[in-house]
Amino acid sequence: MQYLKIDKTLSLSKLASIVGERNVDTVLNANSLDRSVDIGQDFISRAVKLAEDEVVTTYQQKLNIINQFVGDSDLFEKAALSEEHAWATLTYYNSFPDAMRVPEDVHLNPAEGVLGNGEPIPDRVYNACVESLKTTHSIDPSIFAIYNASFSGGSYGIAANPDHAIGTPFQYFKFPWGEVSLYSTLDDKMIYFPVYPKGFEDGYTANYEDMPEMLYQYEPWKVYKSSGPREMSFTFHFHRDMWTGDHRDGYANNVIRRCEANCFPEYDGSLVKVPLVTLYIHGQNLITGVMTSCKKTWERPIGLDGFPLVCELTFSITEVSPEPLNYTTVKNKGLIG
Amino acid sequence: MLVHDIIKIKYVQLGYIKKNYPYHLISDEEMFSAFIDLGSEHTSSLVDPNVRFFDRYYPNPFDETDEYVKKDADGNIIYKANLYDAYNNLKSYIVSTINSYLKAFEVSGNAIHLPNWIYTYMLGEVVYQQSDYLDIQDTLALLGCSNIDNEFTKDACIACYKTSLDYTSTLATNTRPPTVFGEPHIIKSLRLGT
Numbered sequence: 001m002q003y004l005k006i007d008k009t010l011s012l013s014k015l016a017s018i019v020g021e022r023n024v025d026t027v028l029n030a031n032s033l034d035r036s037v038d039i040g041q042d043f044i045s046r047a048v049k050l051a052e053d054e055v056v057t058t059y060q061q062k063l064n065i066i067n068q069f070v071g072d073s074d075l076f077e078k079a080a081l082s083e084e085h086a087w088a089t090l091t092y093y094n095s096f097p098d099a100m101r102v103p104e105d106v107h108l109n110p111a112e113g114v115l116g117n118g119e120p121i122p123d124r125v126y127n128a129c130v131e132s133l134k135t136t137h138s139i140d141p142s143i144f145a146i147y148n149a150s151f152s153g154g155s156y157g158i159a160a161n162p163d164h165a166i167g168t169p170f171q172y173f174k175f176p177w178g179e180v181s182l183y184s185t186l187d188d189k190m191i192y193f194p195v196y197p198k199g200f201e202d203g204y205t206a207n208y209e210d211m212p213e214m215l216y217q218y219e220p221w222k223v224y225k226s227s228g229p230r231e232m233s234f235t236f237h238f239h240r241d242m243w244t245g246d247h248r249d250g251y252a253n254n255v256i257r258r259c260e261a262n263c264f265p266e267y268d269g270s271l272v273k274v275p276l277v278t279l280y281i282h283g284q285n286l287i288t289g290v291m292t293s294c295k296k297t298w299e300r301p302i303g304l305d306g307f308p309l310v311c312e313l314t315f316s317i318t319e320v321s322p323e324p325l326n327y328t329t330v331k332n333k334g335l336i337g
Numbered sequence: 338m339l340v341h342d343i344i345k346i347k348y349v350q351l352g353y354i355k356k357n358y359p360y361h362l363i364s365d366e367e368m369f370s371a372f373i374d375l376g377s378e379h380t381s382s383l384v385d386p387n388v389r390f391f392d393r394y395y396p397n398p399f400d401e402t403d404e405y406v407k408k409d410a411d412g413n414i415i416y417k418a419n420l421y422d423a424y425n426n427l428k429s430y431i432v433s434t435i436n437s438y439l440k441a442f443e444v445s446g447n448a449i450h451l452p453n454w455i456y457t458y459m460l461g462e463v464v465y466q467q468s469d470y471l472d473i474q475d476t477l478a479l480l481g482c483s484n485i486d487n488e489f490t491k492d493a494c495i496a497c498y499k500t501s502l503d504y505t506s507t508l509a510t511n512t513r514p515p516t517v518f519g520e521p522h523i524i525k526s527l528r529l530g531t
Contacts, residue, residue: 011351011352012350012351012352013350013351013352016350021350024357025357034355035352035355035356035357036352036355036385036388037351037352037353037385037388037393038352038388039352328485
């Protein structure tokens with residue numbers, strides 16, 4: 001099952017460029033929509049009307065809806081945490097207020113904001129949701145919460161993994177969970193780091209060529225060739241115990257493997273999809289680009305599994321700027337940090 | 338006519354004609370109706386009366402009080418025009434031209450061929466805010482109205498009107514009204530001028 005995130009500015013021609021001209025009518029039919037110029041506006045105003053009419057969805061209907069999404073954990077979570085008008089949209093139109101249903105036979109580029117990750121929802125979460133629906137007729141968002149307040153000290157709202165143990169010595173340290181994260185376009189997910197990177201260098205370069213065979217000049221004539229690219233290298237120094245207190249939990253390994261995976265493309269037939277990564281620090285986009293290297297260094301002490309506990313993970317990103325860069329745009333960039 | 342087929346396909350793809358019909362099943366009248374409001378005589382179930390191509394691509398950029406004033410070397414006003422009305426004149430001229438051609442078609446049954454400059458509007462090739470970024474940039478540079486945001490501002494529309502006024506004054510009377518958008522004749526006039 002797949003859904004396409006949209007906003008009210010979506011036009012019919014833009015939709016056609018995403019799903020393909022031949023699939024437009026199929027997608028519109030799947031969402032009970034007619035062709036129109038402002039398809040995004042029509043789609044969203046339909047949900048707004050349901051909200052204004054205060055349509056109520058029974059908990060049995062909600063149960064039926066979330067049962068459709070057990071194969072896709074992201075859709076399940078989005079549906080489960082919906083507001084009342086979104087439940088109504090799901091009931092009446094089988095789509096989210098801000099995401100359009102796309103039939104399975106329509107192939108979408110993952111970079112287009114596609115929901116539906118194909119990862120089944122864990123039994124623990126599913127059972128808790130069903131129980132919550134049956135008892136309170138709504139779903140408690142804390143079921144999806146990853147860290148609770150006692151773990152994060154109430155300072156950091158985001159948590160990285162629901163299975164992290166509570167009650168370890170590490171709960172007393174305020175790790176910056178959610179502060180430092182790496183986003184990859186291929187799986188549309190964040191990788192959270194428990195530490196800030198060590199200090200890093202940042203800067204631009206400009207490239208000039210010398211005019212050849214210039215006679216009678218006392219200095220070379222410089223001819224502008226290009227600028228950039230901006231390259232940054234980040235080093236994270238962490239300990240395998242920092243996730244749950246048990247270094248055999250595999251979370252450090254998971255972070256390293258997912259970083260390394262961004263050095264490789266995904267093949268889909270003849271299509272080669274290359275990941276674009278974005279490093280966020282304190283919610284700010286520090287750099288977006290391609291990962292050009294990822295390496296790790298292990299140091300003692302040795303853990304219970306016979307492997308070093310301390311890791312230094314270094315990766316480099318070469319910028320692929322989301323906006324065109326020139327003298328004016330760089331001069332007017334926002335605050336540093 | 339090929340240009341009519343191209344316009345029909347374009348309007349279907351953009352959604353101004355609501356059904357996904359092949360171009361040969363769409364009449365010229367429906368195509369014109371999707372382009373601009375031709376009046377109550379010409380309505381179609383294929384067209385949303387609130388969403389027309391011309392109104393979306395080329396809305397009136399002026400307020401009712403905006404005026405264009407031309408002065409001679411001594412500062413005396415030699416020409417004065419209300420720009421809001423200038424836009425409305427252009428629009429009503431297009432509507433009346435299309436209506437007269439449609440009537441002629443009803444009588445004679447011959448294929449309709451409008452003046453080419455109207456087709457440039459129908460194809461969305463006249464430069465305004467919805468145009469390609471580079472086209473806007475090139476036109477603004479010619480008009481001397483470049484800006485950081487690359488927006489086709491009201492000043493640019495006034496510059497277009499000024500150039501178009503000079504151009505249309507060289508034509509026979511009532512050939513066409515001056516425009517306030519980046520039509521090809523403006524770009525050509527400015528290029529020749531430089």
